[in-house]
Amino acid sequence: MDVYQMGLSVEVRELLDATAAEMVELFGISRAEAVARINEQWHGQDFSGDDEIVLHEDRHYWAMIIYFGEVPDWSDDADRSDWVARPAPSRQSGHWTTET
Structure with a gap:
């Protein structure tokens, strides 16, 4: 079973693996x-084409x-200590497709 819940080209799969890392x-x-x-962000999308829009940004951006969600400061040395992360998907959401 694939861990991603969308259609993927080889290049997009590599980007998603790098984004997860x-x-x-x-x-x-x-x-x-x-x-x-x-998966929560893009489930059901089709990224199987040769020039998908998601490939126009890098793993750090995604x-x-x-x-x-919203990134107030893109500088490498930004102080993120008071930034609030979006909540992780619930375990019942169906987006958790791997334990590792």
Whole structure:
């Protein structure tokens, strides 16, 4: 079973894997939560084409957007200590497709 709940090209799959890894590294969440957040963001979409719009941004951009929603400061040294993350999807949402 695929962990992502959308149609994907090889390039988009690589971006989503990298985005999940970026969220793990930046925010200290599990890969399972990162995947659930990605699924909540884009479930049911079709990203199987050759030039999908999501490919026009990088993993850091998508990690920040998916985790926070609104990003008030894009600088690398931004103080995020008072930023509020979007809530993780509930375990009953159906977006948690992996335990790892």
